[in-house]
Amino acid sequence: MKNFSLYLFALVLCVGLLPVVPRVLPVEGGGDAEVLHLLRTATGEVAEVPLEDYVIGVLTAADYACDGEALKAVAVCVRSSATYCETHRPTHRDAAACDDPTCCAPLTLERFDDAAVEAAAETRGQTLVYEGETVPATTFASGGKKTASANAVYGTDFPCLRGVENTIEADEPPTKIAKVAADDLPKLLGAPDDATADELFLAKDPSGRVAEVTFGLGGTWRLDGTDAADRLGLPSCFFDAETDGTWVTVRCDGEGDGVGLSRRGAQKLAEREKMYDEILQFYFPGAEIRQQTE
Numbered sequence: 001m002k003n004f005s006l007y008l009f010a011l012v013l014c015v016g017l018l019p020v021v022p023r024v025l026p027v028e029g030g031g032d033a034e035v036l037h038l039l040r041t042a043t044g045e046v047a048e049v050p051l052e053d054y055v056i057g058v059l060t061a062a063d064y065a066c067d068g069e070a071l072k073a074v075a076v077c078v079r080s081s082a083t084y085c086e087t088h089r090p091t092h093r094d095a096a097a098c099d100d101p102t103c104c105a106p107l108t109l110e111r112f113d114d115a116a117v118e119a120a121a122e123t124r125g126q127t128l129v130y131e132g133e134t135v136p137a138t139t140f141a142s143g144g145k146k147t148a149s150a151n152a153v154y155g156t157d158f159p160c161l162r163g164v165e166n167t168i169e170a171d172e173p174p175t176k177i178a179k180v181a182a183d184d185l186p187k188l189l190g191a192p193d194d195a196t197a198d199e200l201f202l203a204k205d206p207s208g209r210v211a212e213v214t215f216g217l218g219g220t221w222r223l224d225g226t227d228a229a230d231r232l233g234l235p236s237c238f239f240d241a242e243t244d245g246t247w248v249t250v251r252c253d254g255e256g257d258g259v260g261l262s263r264r265g266a267q268k269l270a271e272r273e274k275m276y277d278e279i280l281q282f283y284f285p286g287a288e289i290r291q292q293t294e
């Protein structure tokens with residue numbers, strides 16, 4: 001993780017100025033992938049899967065706790081990410097994705113959920129584009145008060161994945177509150193024996209997520225925020241810690257890495273009667289929906 005101190009100012013400016021105007025750009029044939037190259041990990045073979053089947057298969061297998069307009073927004077994200085991966089092959093050389101859920105998205109092609117079929121059908125052929133480029137539109141389970149930039153989390157700058165004020169989830173309760181004995185905390189984080197909880201320091205990225213944990217040891221030891229969250233059993237690295245000398249109370253918001261669209265946030269926006277294109281505008285301001293024609 002990296003800390004980009006000026007990023008937040010640009011972010012606030014951008015979010016404040018961009019209009020929430022859905023736009024759909026028609027595209028005449030070609031351009032987008034309609035087949036996804038899928039690595040079957042059991043055999044090592046690369047299968048050609050219809051893109052729409054892949055979208056439905058991911059929505060079915062992942063069971064994203066979204067419905068209606070929110071699930072349609074997620075469907076566009078899955079299709080956009082798949083289309084991006086088909087073109088750029090960021091993870092697998094000969095395939096856009098694989099069927100291993102610990103590597104790529106969960107997937108089933110053996111059964112299709114009705115809601116998934118409907119969400120895919122109602123957004124069929126639609127992908128998200130930003131400045132003409134397909135967006136690798138990632139999603140995560142739930143906020144934080146702000147979403148994270150791809151740059152801060154992945155170290156790769158995607159202009160459309162720059163983080164937004166996640167106001168729709170600002171009042172949600174923490175996803176986890178953990179109490180750890182102050183004496184146990186350094187050991188739990190794998191810190192040296194001379195580390196003490198009262199010197200715990202959390203360096204945060206511009207979204208408020210913990211980028212790095214240190215113990216005031218003069219820079220001799222530091223731990224990545226994601227690794228710290230894993231060691232503490234937290235669902236995200238959007239956390240704070242307070243100590244009274246005996247106990248450290250850790251409060252964590254949201255679940256997932258915070259990049260892209262929050263699925264709980266999308267669901268809450270849908271409950272406020274936002275349409276899927278408005279939900280996409282909320283999380284990917286300035287992006288447009290491109291319609292692939294048959």
Ligand SMILES: [Zn+2]
Binds near residue numbers: 097098099104
């Ligand atoms: Zn994979």
